[in-house]
Amino acid sequence: MEMMIGGAFQGKADLAEKTYPGIRWVRGEDVTKEELMKAQGVLGFHRFIKKEMKEGRDVKDLAEELIRNNPDVILVSDEVGYGVVPVDTFDRAYREAVGRVCTKLAAGSKKVTRVICGIGTVIKDA
Amino acid sequence: MMILVTGGSGSGKSAFAEDCVLACGEKKRVYIATMYPFDQESKKRVLRHREMRAGKGFDTVECYVGLKNTEVPSGCTVLLECMSNLAANEIFREDGAGEKTEDEILMGVEGLKKQAGDLIIVTNEIFSEAASYEGETENYQCVLGNINRRLARMADTVVEVVYGIPVYHKKGEDFCEKPVEQL
Numbered sequence: 001m002e003m004m005i006g007g008a009f010q011g012k013a014d015l016a017e018k019t020y021p022g023i024r025w026v027r028g029e030d031v032t033k034e035e036l037m038k039a040q041g042v043l044g045f046h047r048f049i050k051k052e053m054k055e056g057r058d059v060k061d062l063a064e065e066l067i068r069n070n071p072d073v074i075l076v077s078d079e080v081g082y083g084v085v086p087v088d089t090f091d092r093a094y095r096e097a098v099g100r101v102c103t104k105l106a107a108g109s110k111k112v113t114r115v116i117c118g119i120g121t122v123i124k125d126a
Numbered sequence: 127m128m129i130l131v132t133g134g135s136g137s138g139k140s141a142f143a144e145d146c147v148l149a150c151g152e153k154k155r156v157y158i159a160t161m162y163p164f165d166q167e168s169k170k171r172v173l174r175h176r177e178m179r180a181g182k183g184f185d186t187v188e189c190y191v192g193l194k195n196t197e198v199p200s201g202c203t204v205l206l207e208c209m210s211n212l213a214a215n216e217i218f219r220e221d222g223a224g225e226k227t228e229d230e231i232l233m234g235v236e237g238l239k240k241q242a243g244d245l246i247i248v249t250n251e252i253f254s255e256a257a258s259y260e261g262e263t264e265n266y267q268c269v270l271g272n273i274n275r276r277l278a279r280m281a282d283t284v285v286e287v288v289y290g291i292p293v294y295h296k297k298g299e300d301f302c303e304k305p306v307e308q309l
């Protein structure tokens with residue numbers, strides 16, 4: 001498993017497509033959990049988390065399930081935890097869930113790249 | 127030694143900071159808790175942190191305002207969590223320091239640094255997002271930003287925890303890179 005993370009509109013998807021050529025990408029907001037477990041690469045993984053939570057599904061064990069069922073997936077996700085604590089209850093829960101899920105996934109990833117201004121910095125290469 | 131641990135929400139800052147404390151060796155450990163449990167959500171959060179700390183030998187001291195009045199045993203290891211809560215308490219609570227928040231907190235940290243052997247402070251990155259604020263929220267961001275910058279100058283090591291991965295912005299000479307593995 002590898003991850004590419006960073007703020008919105010930083011060129012993560014472009015860099016991911018260049019870094020991992022030949023991968024079949026799906027978008028987080030479009031896929032079911034079943035499809036996620038078989039995906040080669042996921043763009044906008046944070047949007048999968050949002051969709052699941054909006055539809056009332058728990059994401060508590062999502063990281064463990066992905067590591068178990070799809071250990072070779074490439075995940076591209078926004079970082080969403082760098083602002084003021086949101087006033088809205090759902091927004092707060094979503095923001096924290098992205099953090100917790102991605103922290104566990106990063107622990108299970110062999111490589112994590114952080115993208116700022118289109119530039120990728122490898123922050124983990126195990 | 128002083129370490130400033132920062133990062134986004136839910137990024138593993140606490141777990142990392144606790145590992146730093148354990149790596150400081152078998153000294154007395156004091157946890158300065160700053161989150162006032164005012165509703166169900168914050169009570170749950172406090173509980174989660176207590177569970178994480180369980181068995182690590184911390185004495186917990188609650189400090190919601192007035193950090194400079196907090197005393198800790200000489201030479202102990204102190205973990206203060208979290209600066210963003212303490213600053214919010216000082217700014218927004220009636221018994222807080224209000225406009226004097228920045229200087230009052232810095233005075234408190236200087237006092238702790240003198241008493242403690244090692245001081246680890248957890249703070250928070252709340253400065254990068256699309257939403258813009260005005261009035262009291264923007265002031266809060268400004269004050270915390272100033273506090274973080276002053277703490278970073280005082281600290282030997284400044285580390286941002288990104289999804290559990292430490293990214294160093296300043297690294298002291300005697301800092302052990304992989305604290306956990308040295309236990």
